Amino acid sequence: MNSHLTHVAxxxxxxxxxxxxxxxxxxxxFIAVSGQCAFDEDGSVVGIDDPEVQARQVFENIRRCLAAAGASLEDMVKLTYFVTDIQHLTGIRTARDEVFAPDRLPASSAVQVSALILPELLVEIEAYALVRDEER
Structure with a gap:
């Protein structure tokens, strides 16, 4: 657990x-992660027509981006979800609950949009994290 963050539900x-x-x-x-979509490491869309599968890939992409900055999902403070259908949030929340403890959920916003960069994409998530400064 990262005690440098305080969560108030x-x-x-x-x-x-x-x-x-x-x-x-x-x-x-502070770490900002650009909006991530359900692209695998080869750039192919994962989980066509399945928001839960797409969200799992997105969270994995966010995890990898955070790792590149020396951070983890435990350092997350804010997520913004962009979805093509607000009904997709059910599957997205299922995927989210696989990576975040219920008492350590980030602040979040969800916005329904008319389209994302490709028609196969159902969700894009941008993320903000805060990593504890290490004493040097």
């Missing part, structure tokens, strides 16, 4: 969110 006077923290804060080095 429901601040006083705010209704609890369903599957996200309203507030996440901490100290450290």
């Amino acid at each position: 429901a601040p006083e006077g705010v209704a609890p969110g369903r599957g996200y923290s309203h507030v996440v804060w901490g100290t450290g080095r």
Whole structure:
């Protein structure tokens, strides 16, 4: 567990969110990950017509991007989901719950969009993380 982050699911006077923290804060080095789609390492679309499979690939891509910056999914503070159909959130949440502990969910937003870069893509997720500064 990364104690440099604090997650608050429901601040006083705010209704609890369903599957996200309203507030996440901490100290450290900020990392921004561009919106990731369901492309495998060869650039092929994974999980055509299946938002849950696409989300698993997206989270794996985010994990790899964070690793390149010396971070992990545990350092995540914010996710923004762009979906072509808001109904896809059910499958996306299933994939999300496979990688995040229920008490360590990032802050998040979800936006339905008319299209993504390719018609086969159902979800794109951008991510922000905060890595603890190591003493030198």
